[in-house]
Amino acid sequence: MSAALAVRGLKAGYGGKHILHGVDLDVPAGTALTIVGPNGSGKSTLLKAIAGLVPALDGTIQLGDTPITRLDARARARLGLAYVPQESNIFRNMSVRENLRLGWEFRPDRRTGAPLSYKLDEILDLFPEILPHLNTPAGLLSGGQRQMVAVASAMMLEPRLLVLDEPSAGLSPRNASLLFEIIDRIRGTGLTLLMIEQNVQLGLAAADHGLVLVMGRVRRTAAAAELAADDTLAELFLSADRRGAPAQPTS
Numbered sequence: 061m062s063a064a065l066a067v068r069g070l071k072a073g074y075g076g077k078h079i080l081h082g083v084d085l086d087v088p089a090g091t092a093l094t095i096v097g098p099n100g101s102g103k104s105t106l107l108k109a110i111a112g113l114v115p116a117l118d119g120t121i122q123l124g125d126t127p128i129t130r131l132d133a134r135a136r137a138r139l140g141l142a143y144v145p146q147e148s149n150i151f152r153n154m155s156v157r158e159n160l161r162l163g164w165e166f167r168p169d170r171r172t173g174a175p176l177s178y179k180l181d182e183i184l185d186l187f188p189e190i191l192p193h194l195n196t197p198a199g200l201l202s203g204g205q206r207q208m209v210a211v212a213s214a215m216m217l218e219p220r221l222l223v224l225d226e227p228s229a230g231l232s233p234r235n236a237s238l239l240f241e242i243i244d245r246i247r248g249t250g251l252t253l254l255m256i257e258q259n260v261q262l263g264l265a266a267a268d269h270g271l272v273l274v275m276g277r278v279r280r281t282a283a284a285a286e287l288a289a290d291d292t293l294a295e296l297f298l299s300a301d302r303r304g305a306p307a308q309p310t311s
């Protein structure tokens with residue numbers, strides 16, 4: 061199986077301080093990989109480095125057949141990498157429809173693909189929950205609906221790789237489950253997915269593979285079902301917490 065994304069020996073950090081200490085990661089085309097790990101272990105930094113928002117200090121990143129390590133975030137987006145950050149991922153003053161339309165306007169290959177109305181229908185099939193709110197300013201929706209708008213807008217880009225940083229952050233358990241039902245539907249379309257999830261069981265249930273990142277290093281990679289059934293995983297989080305990291309993200 062060809063890798064939609066291949067990361068090798070990736071080092072990255074902030075202001076000379078290394079956070080990632082040589083990360084290897086593969087996402088085979090058409091599969092979903094969920095990254096889990098204690099708070100502060102570098103999960104968001106890893107996704108930012110993949111999206112081109114934090115420079116790689118060492119190592120390589122390849123999207124399909126294309127080395128992207130030296131490309132800026134825009135160029136990576138143009139190659140089909142859609143990154144949804146944990147926060148500020150929608151235009152709150154614009155309607156839901158405008159948010160979705162913007163995604164479509166910025167899709168990498170504007171010469172191909174469906175007209176806007178067809179694409180909207182296709183995406184709203186996946187996100188029926190936001191259909192009644194198309195003309196509502198996105199900022200007025202509930203947290204769960206706002207996350208759906210963020211993911212739906214990214215889908216309007218017709219990406220080849222969808223990257224989600226903690227899509228369920230701040231959502232009630234019910235809304236988090238609802239969002240993951242949608243992520244399951246997205247997987248059903250064959251799209252390649254890379255995501256971080258703080259709810260380990262929820263995140264692994266939605267993935268083919270899981271990766272445990274601890275203090276900027278890959279501790280384990282395995283089939284998602286195998287990781288989900290692994291009792292030692294909880295211990296890994298607890299021991300990291302005992303070293304001083306906060307127990308769970310609060311937002």
Ligand SMILES: Nc1ncnc2c1ncn2[C@@H]1O[C@H](COP(=O)(O)OP(=O)(O)O)[C@@H](O)[C@H]1O
Nearest residue numbers: 074075079097098099100101102103104105106
């Ligand atoms: N913009 C930044 N500037 C400096 N340090 C940062 C920045 N963002 C994150 N960090 C630090 O990098 C480490 C990893 O953070 P992050 O990648 O957000 O971890 P996670 O997503 O696993 O919780 C933390 O120690 C955090 O304080």
Ligand SMILES: [Mg+2]
Nearest residue numbers: 103104105226
């Ligand atoms: Mg994070």
